[in-house]
Amino acid sequence: MDFLNAIIVLFNFTVIPALAYGSQLALGAIFVTLIYAVLRFANFATGDMMSFGTMFAVILTYYFQSLGFGLGVLPTALLTIPFAILIMILYMLIIDKFVFSYYRIKKSPPVQFAMVSVGVMFVTQALIRIIIGPSDRRFLDGEKFIIKATEFKEMTGLAEGITLKSTQAITIIVTLIVVSIMFWFLNRTKTGTSMRAYSDNEDLALLSGIDPKKVVLITWVIAGILATIGGVLYGLDKSYRPFVYFNNMLPIFAAAIVGGIGNPFGAFLGGYVIAFAEIFVTYAYKRFISYLLPEHLEPDSLLQLLSTDYKFAVSFSILVIVLLIRPSGIFKGKVI
């Protein structure tokens, strides 16, 4: 029986990765939910928009590196995020002006919006592949680890170590900062309140003098910030690969719906629900259990509920179950 080591194993291999992955999903899920609440459609271009923002961060990182700029121990990418966000917002506003606004004024059904967003997805994907190509790119520089397993073992004298990658710490911290600023904005400022009013009841909001153009503009600005930061954080943590972002869109949708689509706080938690579920279900508990049980009872099998191949399938199954039992999501659909 070695309780402390067991906890540390679990912490190192499930909790930390799940927190980081969950943060990345949460940012994307809030993006989906915000678009759904204010502009009222499921945006199938989500993943590729995130990829588009990240692409500029990658290109600018390479440029800054060639100039010799840097943040020392922190990755240069953090420095490029503001510029990438600006380009991203510009792209989103152009798309909105030439594509989405027409259907918004016509008050098209959501299905038509969804199909249009599929068109945007194709175009965005093409632009990304034409500009940067489909290959795998790493753009992380600076310090890679905050705590290494060996250092931790030496420090504490335990048999198991904790590894904390700097990208994981950055992901969690940046997500918390961005999300708290966003919730403060939505709940405490006048513009945020007007956005919530617009998403609750469009006609009433228009009657009380809220400018719909401004609401849409602010929504795209927030969406651009969330998409770019979420995308860059994911790219830093894993690596930048355009088509992975398209695949990531699916768990992001799952997170948004599980949390209750249209509810940003639900989406935020939904991201973590999906991430923890994926990692807890596909983690092999053999090492964890072997610390808890006496030696002669050590298990032979890996004690894995599902193989890691089914990582995505887990989140999708959760989504299907939620849709069946409680279609409005865990946090019932109070819109924004």
Added chain:
Amino acid sequence: MKNYKNVIAAYSIMIFLIILVGIFQSWSIALTILNYCLISAVMTIGANIQWGYAGLINFGIMGYTALGGLAVVLVSVEPVKKAWQVGGLNILACIWIIVAIIFVVKFILNRFNKSKLRNYSVASVILGGIILLRVTAAPGIEAIESVDPAKTGFLGGMGLPVLFSWIVGALLAGSLAFVIGKIALGLRADYLAIATLLIAEIIVSIIKHEEWLARGVKNVIGLKRPAPYEIDLQTSEWFINLVTKFNSSKLNLINSISDKQEALNQMVIDASSVYVKLCFTGLFLTVVIILLIVTQKALYSPWGRKMRAIRDNEEAASAMGKNIVKEHLLIFILGSAIVGLAGAMMVTNDGLFTPGSYRPMRYTFVIWVMVIVGGTGNNFGAILGGFVVWFLWVEAAPIALFLINLFTSHLPETNAVRVHLIESAPYFRFLVIGIGLLLIMRYRPQGIIPEKIIKQ
């Protein structure tokens, strides 16, 4: 009659384009494109039944396509006897366990009233069943996968003729659609789209990772064909005679006998690949025509009118006593079965089953673009959409390359922009498809050939 003129004109342009490919590139490429166009047409007929007739948005096309492909492997491949001996019993036991779980759950749901206890017992039955399944299946799967893993490592199929698998593919896809329809059809339109997209991902990931079933990502190659093999044709007397007869004028121009023989050999090789593709074209064309006749008849039957009524106004149709849930489920099954058939046709055409290649981009969204571009609710439009979009999907890269070379011809060969653009020519297909979809949605939302409303 004016309507028909449009249709005929559109199809003639399409066929003309394919003939152009035949003249400028090669006849083999043109026929490959034509075959894929026909397969896409079957898929669009399926998607059009769901979206155009009934307004159901199904983003799970990829899942049914993959299932149709799986059917080809399960039906036509020779059974691996050794694998059945070592692990067949476990797999059969698993099937019985699954059936038992379903019956127990059904029994509990029917027998007891809605309560917390019922929910918990259903959940525990399912969880216990899954654990039991894993325990039973694990040794069997391990044994099966270790039987000659480089070549087999799976149970194999039934060794039946490959054409039979097309029907099985449709049946498999239809029964899956029944399950999904029961689960998801109550959802609102955009939720249904997301749910079907994700369920399709689950299906493909199961096919990819369950190697005992169809070798997963290791692929199954060398599937049976309903057409003769090139190599057999090249050695058969009558085929060589046929080629000689067709090309006699060309052959007569060559004087030396050895040159003549060489030219003839080359012609036979080319002709054999064209002949095989023509066989496939004939088969696919038959399927498309049969489906077209059936779906056209259905569209203008009382049933088709009922479907359109449900699509256009659910409440009104419901008030007239139409059972909307039942009709939606039926049309969901029918459409999916046709997509499954197309999936089986595609794998038969390729001769190999590669689960890793099933991506939502190619097998769901492109098919949807085909339906929207061609014309929703009109079968001629949907088929045309399949042709046009597939043609663009294949030919966008060569056309883009040509245009890039044209516009950058004043730049030197080593210019960075030019090199980069030429390297990224294959990706212009996404751009073409995306912009095409956006333009059609904006300026001609009813598609190239719009739905024809017949007043009766």
